[in-house]
Amino acid sequence: MLDEERQYFSEHGDELRRQHPGKFVIIHGQTVAGAFATQEEALGFGAREFGLSSFLVRNVEQRADIEVTVPALALGLLRADPSHPVRD
Amino acid sequence: MPILHTQYETEVQQPDGSVIAGDPQHALVAQGPCVQIIFGLAASLATQIIQQGHPVPNPVSGMGLIDTGASTTCIDNSTAQAMGLPVVDVVKMMSASHAATDANVYPIQLQLIGTPIRVEITRALGAELKGQGIIALIGRDFLANCTLFYNGVTGGLTLST
Numbered sequence: 001m002l003d004e005e006r007q008y009f010s011e012h013g014d015e016l017r018r019q020h021p022g023k024f025v026i027i028h029g030q031t032v033a034g035a036f037a038t039q040e041e042a043l044g045f046g047a048r049e050f051g052l053s054s055f056l057v058r059n060v061e062q063r064a065d066i067e068v069t070v071p072a073l074a075l076g077l078l079r080a081d082p083s084h085p086v087r088d
Numbered sequence: 089m090p091i092l093h094t095q096y097e098t099e100v101q102q103p104d105g106s107v108i109a110g111d112p113q114h115a116l117v118a119q120g121p122c123v124q125i126i127f128g129l130a131a132s133l134a135t136q137i138i139q140q141g142h143p144v145p146n147p148v149s150g151m152g153l154i155d156t157g158a159s160t161t162c163i164d165n166s167t168a169q170a171m172g173l174p175v176v177d178v179v180k181m182m183s184a185s186h187a188a189t190d191a192n193v194y195p196i197q198l199q200l201i202g203t204p205i206r207v208e209i210t211r212a213l214g215a216e217l218k219g220q221g222i223i224a225l226i227g228r229d230f231l232a233n234c235t236l237f238y239n240g241v242t243g244g245l246t247l248s249t
Contacts, residue, residue, distance in 0.1 A: 005142050029159070047132070054176070054215040055176060057177060067182055068181055069228070070225065072155055072158060073181065074181075074184050075184050
């Protein structure tokens with residue numbers, strides 16, 4: 001999902017940081033649709049322009065895809081059921 | 089101050105086949121801190137789409153598991169896709185057992201059913217949760233707006249804002 005937009009962001013990161021320091025940009029396809037001071041403003045603009053289509057919203061200072069760890073999912077512990085009683 | 093108080097219940101079958109109410113303490117241990125929730129498109133986007141005269145996706149309700157170990161709220165990815173929620177970013181979801189996988193990022197609003205407690209989460213992650221009987225893993229980005237009291241002794245949970 002958003003492969004084209006992420007590729008564009010990756011290839012034009014330096015340029016975006018120079019042009020829109022500290023801003024949140026919206027990328028749709030290979031086009032920068034706007035730059036905003038806050039993520040909320042960017043999302044509102046994106047919805048107005050693109051409706052329910054997907055679009056990329058990122059802070060230009062971000063260098064790569066963010067890595068997220070959700071321990072319950074990362075460790076496969078969701079709904080873990082211990083084989084021994086939790087208490088006596 | 090809106091408050092949600094949940095007392096967990098379970099049923100135990102006796103040797104004679106009759107069913108009696110189980111211990112709430114064990115019910116909370118077994119079920120985990122689950123609450124009924126409803127989520128839909130974030131209001132900041134929904135407002136814009138409505139102003140354009142277009143319909144917004146219908147919200148979906150189900151069970152959410154509170155996870156104080158999760159910094160970010162996760163929603164069931166297949167549900168989000170079926171609703172037609174827009175993807176606004178992709179992150180790398182790390183795993184202890186296999187390579188990192190891409191996770192979609194959705195702008196949502198999540199509400200606790202039966203209360204006005206409603207939080208805009210602009211970066212909820214898509215994950216496969218439905219198989220676990222839940223549609224959301226409620227993380228600390230939601231809990232940052234609440235007071236949570238987990239009473240393991242009485243088998244109760246209280247959330248307020």
